[in-house]
């Protein structure tokens with residue numbers, strides 16, 4: 700059943716770290732729980748938010764806070780713009796939570812779309828001029844990403860339900876609409 704279709708392209712991450720500096724990395728409840736288990740950190744130590752009106756529509760669930768606008772859940776950044784989990788190793792940049800990194804990081808510099816049972820991968824348009832690993836290394840296969848995409852779709856559907864429920868509770872004034880409250884809600888339901 701199903702399978703993947705992907706671009707005929709070579710790719711090898713050169714650990715330049717640019718994607719870990721340039722982008723906000725969105726999280727789901729599954730990402731948050733996995734990182735907590737791996738690191739022992741509290742969610743508030745690594746998860747932050749960006750207001751949707753500021754960054755535009757990413758097409759993923761956004762949760763209400765007490766300021767009355769919707770927010771996306773993201774990994775926090777350091778003051779220099781890098782993700783807080785980046786780790787410098789000589790001239791390279793490595794991920795300190797590589798095996799537990801958010802699913803979005805697993806796919807980069809590719810994105811996927813579902814077409815029935817088939818998962819179609821393509822290069823992130825902005826990455827063509829941005830990611831020096833494209834065109835390097837071996838021909839890219841997507842077996843691991845295919846499994847991750849199926850799991851991520853399930854996680855996103857659950858996360859959407861959680862966010863919808865949270866937003867209804869906020870609208871009813873039934874919860875304290877803080878980031879800490881939201882993180883507690885999505886990790887303890």
Ligand code: SF4
Nearest residue numbers: 712713716718830832
């Ligand atoms: S921009 Fe490309 S080469 Fe650089 S760290 Fe990200 S995936 Fe790797």
Ligand code: SF4
Nearest residue numbers: 719782784785794804
């Ligand atoms: S979690 Fe790891 S791979 Fe993802 S942005 Fe942070 S340092 Fe980069």
